Amino acid sequence: MNPTPPPDRAASQVPTVVWSYRRTGKFAFHVLTGALESDPARPAPPIEFAIGPDHVVRAVRAALAGGHPVLVGWSFYSPDFLAMAAELRAMRAQIEDPRVLHVAGGVHATAEPLATLEAGFDLVAVGEGEHTIRALVAALAAGQDPRGSQGVAWREAGRLRTHGRAPRTDLDTFPPFAPAHGRVGPIEITRGCIYACRFCQTPFFAGARFRHRSLASIRTWLRALVALDLRDYRFLTPTSLSYGSEGPEPDLAAVEALLAMAREEIGSRRRLFFGTFPSEVRPEHVTPQALALIRRYADNRTLILGGQSGSDRLLERSARGHDAAAIERAAALALESGFQPHVDFLFGMPGEDADDVAATVALMDRLVARGARVHGHTFLPLPGTPWRRAAPGRIAPELRRHLLTLASRGQLYGQWQQQESVAHALAGRQGVSGTPGTSTLPS
Ligand code: SF4
Numbered sequence: 497m498n499p500t501p502p503p504d505r506a507a508s509q510v511p512t513v514v515w516s517y518r519r520t521g522k523f524a525f526h527v528l529t530g531a532l533e534s535d536p537a538r539p540a541p542p543i544e545f546a547i548g549p550d551h552v553v554r555a556v557r558a559a560l561a562g563g564h565p566v567l568v569g570w571s572f573y574s575p576d577f578l579a580m581a582a583e584l585r586a587m588r589a590q591i592e593d594p595r596v597l598h599v600a601g602g603v604h605a606t607a608e609p610l611a612t613l614e615a616g617f618d619l620v621a622v623g624e625g626e627h628t629i630r631a632l633v634a635a636l637a638a639g640q641d642p643r644g645s646q647g648v649a650w651r652e653a654g655r656l657r658t659h660g661r662a663p664r665t666d667l668d669t670f671p672p673f674a675p676a677h678g679r680v681g682p683i684e685i686t687r688g689c690i691y692a693c694r695f696c697q698t699p700f701f702a703g704a705r706f707r708h709r710s711l712a713s714i715r716t717w718l719r720a721l722v723a724l725d726l727r728d729y730r731f732l733t734p735t736s737l738s739y740g741s742e743g744p745e746p747d748l749a750a751v752e753a754l755l756a757m758a759r760e761e762i763g764s765r766r767r768l769f770f771g772t773f774p775s776e777v778r779p780e781h782v783t784p785q786a787l788a789l790i791r792r793y794a795d796n797r798t799l800i801l802g803g804q805s806g807s808d809r810l811l812e813r814s815a816r817g818h819d820a821a822a823i824e825r826a827a828a829l830a831l832e833s834g835f836q837p838h839v840d841f842l843f844g845m846p847g848e849d850a851d852d853v854a855a856t857v858a859l860m861d862r863l864v865a866r867g868a869r870v871h872g873h874t875f876l877p878l879p880g881t882p883w884r885r886a887a888p889g890r891i892a893p894e895l896r897r898h899l900l901t902l903a904s905r906g907q908l909y910g911q912w913q914q915q916e917s918v919a920h921a922l923a924g925r926q927g928v929s930g931t932p933g934t935s936t937l938p939s
Pocket residue numbers: 689690691692693696697698699734735802
């Protein structure tokens with residue numbers, strides 16, 4: 497893409513937006529691009545999706561050569577923070593220009609704004625980004641100080657200054673992606689989560705309440721995807737069977753209305769996915785009725801279940817809101833209905849002891865014996881969560897051997913080994929306390 501500004505904005509201050517675009521988190525950039533595309537107050541500024549530092553530098557130089565300010569947007573998860581800070585330093589060594597504004601957003605920057613600013617970013621977009629990106633572009637276009645925008649934080653005399661979080665987004669008033677830029681993805685149908693799992697950043701970032709996109713809005717964006725003749729259609733939500741519900745009880749009528757409408761829109765030759773990547777299902781929501789709906793309307797025959805542990809003690813301690821029996825019941829029901837369950841497990845949660853590990857291993861073994869697969873994770877003390885200062889997850893040699901055996905049979909997959917190193921790096925940055933979550937099998 498050519499980032500050179502068009503001639504009709506040559507005399508203006510309309511910024512070029514350069515996304516430091518990465519595979520992880522790319523959908524966040526699509527959402528922000530959609531917010532700019534749909535801004536009723538002004539046309540979208542030129543936007544570059546720059547992959548890698550060299551591309552970002554080229555895009556920034558080209559925009560500066562046109563005499564315009566540049567907003568470089570960054571969004572990253574906590575494990576990537578140090579790498580992103582290093583990329584920023586390298587970039588600043590090549591281009592240090594007051595017309596370039598480096599803005600970091602997303603869950604990590606929101607949870608750790610001061611540390612993010614100290615790493616060299618000019619501004620942090622605190623909270624959800626749709627309103628903030630519009631406000632920042634408007635401020636730059638008007639030649640105003642972007643620090644006046646709601647939802648930003650900055651550093652002044654070494655201290656954090658902020659106007660607080662951006663307003664929460666009404667999903668219906670923003671697109672879920674950016675069709676005009678050819679950047680699409682899953683349709684976000686629900687944001688926020690009423691559950692409060694102690695390891696999870698979602699309720700902290702997006703609030704402890706469900707905000708659902710209406711059927712009318714989902715229909716609009718399904719049609720936009722159908723116009724591109726995509727084959728696969730997916731939804732984004734923290735908990736698939738919570739669509740339309742305000743509380744813990746699923747509203748299956750709302751789920752059916754969603755699935756029936758989606759099927760009607762996409763027709764029979766395209767594929768609809770529900771309760772699988774990139775969204776999962778809570779085990780206690782799995783019933784024969786819910787499974788029948790998914791079978792009737794969706795094409796996936798895998799189901800992603802949030803399990804996390806075989807230990808009732810740890811499930812309660814982590815505030816998951818279900819017990820281990822619910823996981824086993826959900827997996828059994830799924831298998832009976834012709835789905836292969838992929839069950840998420842989280843190893844090394846704070847306070848995990850040998851008995852907890854034994855319970856988890858026993859549950860994983862029973863599940864895989866019936867035909868389920870395990871998706872393994874290692875506990876990360878993530879900023880913004882109640883367990884941010886807990887000890888990083890560790891996996892003892894005996895458990896590691898067991899997990900590797902499951903993996904060698906194709907019964908387990910996931911990034912659990914890499915996450916163990918990441919967990920220690922994270923904990924080293926933010927200090928730890930409490931009992932280490934050491935995954936050890938009983939001797
Ligand atoms: S883990 Fe899932 S259910 Fe729990 S708080 Fe996070 S998004 Fe909600």
